[in-house]
Amino acid sequence: MAVNRFLGDTVARTIIKLIVVSILVGMAMNVFGLxxxxxxxxxxxxxxxxxxxxxxxxxxxxxxxxxxxxxxxxxxxxxxxxxxxxx
CATH class of the missing domain: 1.10.287 (Helix Hairpins)
Incomplete structure (x- = not known):
């Protein structure tokens, strides 16, 4: 439970959020050629x-x-x- 408090949510939900944000940032960087x-x-x-x-x-x-x-x-x-x- 200390891990959940550190991450701000459960481990699985945090991983899903990080994947979604990573995809969005990757798309934006690709659009701008970065x-x-x-x-x-x-x-x-x-x-x-x-x-x-x-x-x-x-x-x-x-x-x-x-x-x-x-x-x-x-x-x-x-x-x-x-x-x-x-x-």
């Missing part, structure tokens, strides 16, 4: 593209950092040297 491996590959490709685009974004961030540092660091050093002479 297959389980296609879904897996799409998910995998999404993760790979996200990983690659993420590193590309960090690369652009690094470019911006270097470009900005080429102006900011010399100005900072110049200001520190000028302030050091006053003290």
């Amino acid at each position: 297959y389980p491996l296609d879904i897996f590959y799409a998910f995998r490709d999404f993760i790979v593209n996200l990983w690659e685009k993420g590193w590309a974004a960090l690369g652009r961030f690094g470019d911006w950092l270097i470009l900005g540092a080429m102006v900011v660091v010399p100005v900072f050093l110049l200001l520190r040297i000028l302030n050091y002479r006053r003290n």
Whole structure:
């Protein structure tokens, strides 16, 4: 009876429900031309593209950092040297 409580119904009725829903989902996937491996590959490709685009974004961030540092660091050093002479 613990199994029935876990499943929410008797074992036989749960199996029948799962079969009916599986057939309906299988029909819908067939209509849209989806297959389980296609879904897996799409998910995998999404993760790979996200990983690659993420590193590309960090690369652009690094470019911006270097470009900005080429102006900011010399100005900072110049200001520190000028302030050091006053003290």
